[in-house]
Amino acid sequence: MDLTGKVALVTGAGRGLGLAYARDLARSGAAVVVNDADEAAAKEATETIANDGGRAVAEVAAVGSSEVAQRLVDRAVAEFGKLDILVTNAGILRDRVLWKMTDEEFDAVIDVHLRGTFTCARAAVSHMRERGEGGRLVLVTSPAGQRGNFGQTNYAAAKAGIAAMVRTWSMECAKAGITVNAVVPVAATPMTETIPAFAPYVEATRERGEPLPDWMRKAEGFGMPEDAAGLVTFLASEAAADVTGQCVGIGGDKLSMWSHPQETTVSYREDGWSADDIAATWASTVGRATESVGIPAPEAPEGGAK
Numbered sequence: 001m002d003l004t005g006k007v008a009l010v011t012g013a014g015r016g017l018g019l020a021y022a023r024d025l026a027r028s029g030a031a032v033v034v035n036d037a038d039e040a041a042a043k044e045a046t047e048t049i050a051n052d053g054g055r056a057v058a059e060v061a062a063v064g065s066s067e068v069a070q071r072l073v074d075r076a077v078a079e080f081g082k083l084d085i086l087v088t089n090a091g092i093l094r095d096r097v098l099w100k101m102t103d104e105e106f107d108a109v110i111d112v113h114l115r116g117t118f119t120c121a122r123a124a125v126s127h128m129r130e131r132g133e134g135g136r137l138v139l140v141t142s143p144a145g146q147r148g149n150f151g152q153t154n155y156a157a158a159k160a161g162i163a164a165m166v167r168t169w170s171m172e173c174a175k176a177g178i179t180v181n182a183v184v185p186v187a188a189t190p191m192t193e194t195i196p197a198f199a200p201y202v203e204a205t206r207e208r209g210e211p212l213p214d215w216m217r218k219a220e221g222f223g224m225p226e227d228a229a230g231l232v233t234f235l236a237s238e239a240a241a242d243v244t245g246q247c248v249g250i251g252g253d254k255l256s257m258w259s260h261p262q263e264t265t266v267s268y269r270e271d272g273w274s275a276d277d278i279a280a281t282w283a284s285t286v287g288r289a290t291e292s293v294g295i296p297a298p299e300a301p302e303g304g305a306k
Helices: 016-027 039-051 066-080 103-131 143-147 153-172 199-208 214-219 225-235 275-284
Strands: 007-011 031-036 055-060 085-088 135-140 178-185 247-251 254-258
Touching: 007 016, 007 066, 007 103, 016 031, 016 039, 016 055, 016 085, 016 225, 031 039, 031 066, 039 055, 055 066, 066 103, 085 103, 103 135, 103 153, 103 178, 135 153, 135 225, 143 153, 143 178, 153 178, 178 225, 225 247
Parallel strands: 007 031, 007 085, 031 055, 085 135, 135 178, 178 247
Antiparallel strands: 247 254
C-alpha cells in the first residue's frame, strides 16, 4: 500500500489504536500529524514514527472545539502543504449507569467523540474541497455504537452518531471525491483489556509476547491495536476510492461489514394502527422478531482451548 505524498491527521494518536493507525499510515509513506491531549504521549509517538523511518509532527490539543480542529488542519498544511487523510480516533470514557451519570460526564464524552469528530471533519473537508483533489475521512466508531453497552450511555450515543455522520457525509462529500467511512475496531485497549475473559491473555501478550489464542482472534475478533491498523490504511488509499458510507469491523483475524439499520419486519393494517390493534397482533406481526441488545459477553472455551 503506497501513500507516498499523502498527508494524514490522526487524532488521539499518542498511544493505543491511534498510535497504531499513525504508524501504519507513516510506514505506507504518508506524512502524519499526530494529535493527542497528552503532550508526552504525542511527542513519544512522533519519535516512534521517526525511528520507523517515517515523517510526523505532534500537535497537542484536546479535540472538540472548532478552534482546535482548524488548528490541526492548519498544522498539516503548514508542515506538509496539505491534508489528504483525516482519522478521528480521539476519545475518552466516563462510564456510569443512566441514573448516576452526571451532566458533566455525558457532555465530556459527547464533546470529544461526537463534536470532536464533527469539527475536525468540517475543517478537513473545507480544506479538501478548496484544494479540489478529493480526500479520505476515516472515522472511528465502536460495537457499542452499533449495539449499545451497559453503563455507556454517552459513549454508545456518540459512536452511534458517528456512524450516522458517515452515512450522511458520504453523500454530501461524494461530488468532491471525498470518501467517508468508519472503522469498528475490537482490540486490547484500556476499555477492553480488563474484561475477565480477555485479561490474562492480554497480559501474557504484553508482558511475555505470547500470541493471543485463536478463539479470541477468530471467534471474538479480538486482537492488538496493530491488528486494526491495516483497515485504516486501506480506507485511506486509492484502493478504496470506490468505498464510502460504510462501517467496517476489524479485530484479530476478523474483518466484517456492519449493516445499516433497516426495517426487518413489516405489517400493514387497513385504516392504520391503534394501541389496541398493535397489542392484539404484536406477537404475531413485528413483535415476533425483536432485536437483541448489547455486546455479547466473551467466554473462553472450556479446558483452555486455543
